[in-house]
Amino acid sequence: MEELPIIDTALIDKFVPLGNVIRRYLRGRVLGIEHIPAGPALLVGNHNAGITFLEPVLLGLAWHDLKQGQDGFYYLAHDALMAMPGLGALLAKGGAVRANHASADAVFAAGRKVAVWPGGNYEAFRPWKDRHRVDFGGHRGFVRLALRNQVPIVPVMSLGGHEAYFVLSRGERLARWTGVRKHFRSESFPVFLGLPWGLGVGPLMHLPLPVRTMVEVGPPIPVDGHPPEAADDDEVVRALCQLVQETIQAMMDRQLALRRWGWRPEH
Numbered sequence: 343m344e345e346l347p348i349i350d351t352a353l354i355d356k357f358v359p360l361g362n363v364i365r366r367y368l369r370g371r372v373l374g375i376e377h378i379p380a381g382p383a384l385l386v387g388n389h390n391a392g393i394t395f396l397e398p399v400l401l402g403l404a405w406h407d408l409k410q411g412q413d414g415f416y417y418l419a420h421d422a423l424m425a426m427p428g429l430g431a432l433l434a435k436g437g438a439v440r441a442n443h444a445s446a447d448a449v450f451a452a453g454r455k456v457a458v459w460p461g462g463n464y465e466a467f468r469p470w471k472d473r474h475r476v477d478f479g480g481h482r483g484f485v486r487l488a489l490r491n492q493v494p495i496v497p498v499m500s501l502g503g504h505e506a507y508f509v510l511s512r513g514e515r516l517a518r519w520t521g522v523r524k525h526f527r528s529e530s531f532p533v534f535l536g537l538p539w540g541l542g543v544g545p546l547m548h549l550p551l552p553v554r555t556m557v558e559v560g561p562p563i564p565v566d567g568h569p570p571e572a573a574d575d576d577e578v579v580r581a582l583c584q585l586v587q588e589t590i591q592a593m594m595d596r597q598l599a600l601r602r603w604g605w606r607p608e609h
């Protein structure tokens with residue numbers, strides 16, 4: 343069993359003022375955080391905004407506010423980020439663990455929660471026309487993880503971050519040609535319009551426009567109606583993955599409808 347990093351609450355406290363600036367800049371809101379259950383759980387969300395991680399920051403701030411630094415959740419981070427000198431160690435202190443099943447198993451064994459965005463870069467760099475489409479890119483490993491550990495799946499919908507810049511192309515061919523797909527397990531080498539680059543090529547950080555951003559946490563989806571062995575049943579895994587993706591899409595569609603009519607988001 344992998345050893346979990348200890349979340350450095352004091353360090354997170356130091357970043358809270360900066361997080362509050364980001365929250366005000368984005369007019370960020372988090373709804374339904376009371377749906378996150380006690381004990382181990384798998385938080386699963388749609389991935390927006392490239393590698394700026396806007397919505398995870400908002401979610402983490404809201405949870406930190408609610409729990410006063412207690413019961414901080416872990417999140418799965420790409421190997422490339424965790425391998426960066428200095429940055430990987432800093433992320434680990436904030437709760438990041440490598441994106442593999444062994445890391446998540448260790449979190450659940452400790453009775454804690456872990457968050458994952460299964461769409462990865464494929465979804466995070468989806469084109470502008472698909473900005474309101476939830477697309478995990480066929481990734482279903484999170485379902486097998488929940489089934490084997492018998493933990494509920496908590497759907498987390500993010501809206502706004504993907505409107506803060508303009509992705510022209512996911513760049514799947516570029517990912518193959520540049521070797522990014524092979525060496526960094528990334529299916530994207532995007533082309534986008536955004537600050538400060540103007541035209542950006544590759545998985546670059548960008549300065550988001552001040553677009554209203556929100557995160558909504560939905561009621562947990564239980565998996566204990568299936569035995570742990572169901573993790574090896576492709577039909578069960580496919581059905582649960584579809585349920586989670588459709589649940590998050592329905593949450594997004596509802597909030598978009600409220601926005602179109604000029605109403606305030608549900609809460």
